[in-house]
Amino acid sequence: MYICIMYSSELIKGTLKTIVLKLLSETKEMYGYEITQKVKELTDSKIVITEGALYPLLHQLEAEGVVTTETVNIGKRIRKYYTLTQTGNERAKEKLYEFADFINTMNILLDLKPSVKYV
Amino acid sequence: MYICIMYSSELIKGTLKTIVLKLLSETKEMYGYEITQKVKELTDSKIVITEGALYPLLHQLEAEGVVTTETVNIGKRIRKYYTLTQTGNERAKEKLYEFADFINTMNILLDLKPSVKYV
DNA sequence: CAAATATACATAAGAAAATTATGTATATGC
DNA sequence: GCATATACATAATTTTCTTATGTATATTTG
Numbered sequence: 445m446y447i448c449i450m451y452s453s454e455l456i457k458g459t460l461k462t463i464v465l466k467l468l469s470e471t472k473e474m475y476g477y478e479i480t481q482k483v484k485e486l487t488d489s490k491i492v493i494t495e496g497a498l499y500p501l502l503h504q505l506e507a508e509g510v511v512t513t514e515t516v517n518i519g520k521r522i523r524k525y526y527t528l529t530q531t532g533n534e535r536a537k538e539k540l541y542e543f544a545d546f547i548n549t550m551n552i553l554l555d556l557k558p559s560v561k562y563v
Numbered sequence: 564m565y566i567c568i569m570y571s572s573e574l575i576k577g578t579l580k581t582i583v584l585k586l587l588s589e590t591k592e593m594y595g596y597e598i599t600q601k602v603k604e605l606t607d608s609k610i611v612i613t614e615g616a617l618y619p620l621l622h623q624l625e626a627e628g629v630v631t632t633e634t635v636n637i638g639k640r641i642r643k644y645y646t647l648t649q650t651g652n653e654r655a656k657e658k659l660y661e662f663a664d665f666i667n668t669m670n671i672l673l674d675l676k677p678s679v680k681y682v
Numbered sequence: 683c684a685a686a687t688a689t690a691c692a693t694a695a696g697a698a699a700a701t702t703a704t705g706t707a708t709a710t711g712c
Numbered sequence: 713g714c715a716t717a718t719a720c721a722t723a724a725t726t727t728t729c730t731t732a733t734g735t736a737t738a739t740t741t742g
Contacts, residue, residue: 454698454699457699476690477689477691481689495690495692495693496693499691500692500693503692518689521690522690522691523689523690524690524691
């Protein structure tokens with residue numbers, strides 16, 4: 445499952461794309477399994493991305509020209525590396541900015557403080 | 564539409580219940596239309612709740628025993644007031660706590676600072 | 683060294699939650 | 713009088729994720 449222990453799944457919907465774009469904007473090249481492990485590690489297993497959610501998204505991003513892929517043979521197994529295109533880098537920035545703004549709005553609405561800064 | 568100008572719809576999915584429960588936990592009694600207007604006002608029209616999203620949710624919450632309703636006649640029109648039950652109050656607290664924790668996790672993951680406090 | 687677990691991809695059926703559209707009706711402001 | 717606001721409701725469709733299934737190689741552990 446996309447979310448494992450902590451959060452009700454409905455809460456997370458729609459953040460997957462933002463998460464993936466952010467990770468790819470930091471680490472030039474990543475493959476699917478690597479992304480799932482990185483998220484698990486960074487969130488202390490609070491957010492666990494499933495393959496059923498991730499792979500279709502990655503394929504969609506490729507179809508949209510947001511990422512390009514390179515398939516590499518690791519022994520007899522394959523590994524598919526994803527890299528952001530120029531469009532992808534802009535998209536990542538937009539998504540992050542949008543998310544930060546959304547958090548600010550939610551903080552005001554739900555009366556949580558302080559607010560998030562995104563520079 | 565649920566979201567009007569600012570945010571991509573996917574980002575907001577799943578936050579509606581949290582928003583509604585929070586508002587009801589602050590203002591004993593609210594009716595549907597009032598909730599849509601309050602959210603619009605508090606978010607400066609960045610988040611706009613649609614009837615198609617709100618009413619089914621309110622009905623669901625009633626079926627679950629989270630809220631009780633009271634129908635009042637305003638002239639020849641009806642107004643349906645929603646009030647949190649005891650269960651509902653607990654649910655509201657849980658949802659808010661969960662959301663605050665989720666925001667913290669996302670801040671770490673997306674490297675946004677500072678984090679949100681929920682006491 | 684066999685079995686369990688981890689690595690690594692993929693897709694398809696179904697569920698959940700919203701969008702979009704439609705419907706009904708009264709009240710108010712210009 | 714007409715447009716907009718108030719106030720409810722539901723139904724078809726879409727999006728996005730969950731759950732399940734499938735294939736296959738690599739590594740760890742008892």
